[in-house]
Amino acid sequence: NAGVTQTPKFRVLKTGQSMTLLCAQDMNHEYMYWYRQDPGMGLRLIHYSVGEGTTAKGEVPDGYNVSRLKKQNFLLGLESAAPSQTSVYFCASSSRDYTGELFFGEGSRLTVL
């Protein structure tokens, strides 16, 4: 049972390059989230989605775009990477239950040089 899977696990980019992180979940969850984790700052919400074809901005959305073309997948894109986007990115999903416990992927470490 895979749960939430993120790819790639590691990536090094040069400033200005673009890339996409893929999150896939097999729990039939409606809600999906992208967070970034930086030292001393916990998890900050970038974008989230409440269902296929819908996305919304979180706390720190600038410089990122997302898409939810299929219910099981949530893509996070960086159009022009900047060193400030060096971080560990976590994807999470939850059911529509109003209590909404999150299930996390293993994280993707991105370094922008």
Add this chain to the structure above:
Amino acid sequence: ILNVEQSPQSLHVQEGDSTNFTCSFPSSNFYALHWYRWETAKSPEALFVMTLNGDEKKKGRISATLNTKEGYSYLYIKGSQPEDSATYLCALKTSYDKVIFGPGTSLSVIP
């Protein structure tokens, strides 16, 4: 943007000591409060989901309370063990879809 605060930022305790952390938030208008345990090199995993004022949860040596009127939740660990060493995250489900995290409390249990 709702600000979820946690204290202390880090904590070092001896094996066998009991300890507690605080999560505080300015609003009682939320759907649920979550506590997550995050071990190094792993993903956060949910410990408790709390929904009512006065709600109290317990799992083994770990328990949590919630006071929505005064805007805080406590996480207690009784008789800390080295395997309890982790970062403990508090998160607030502020609407039916958005979940905002605090910065976490890092616990180190010294054998």
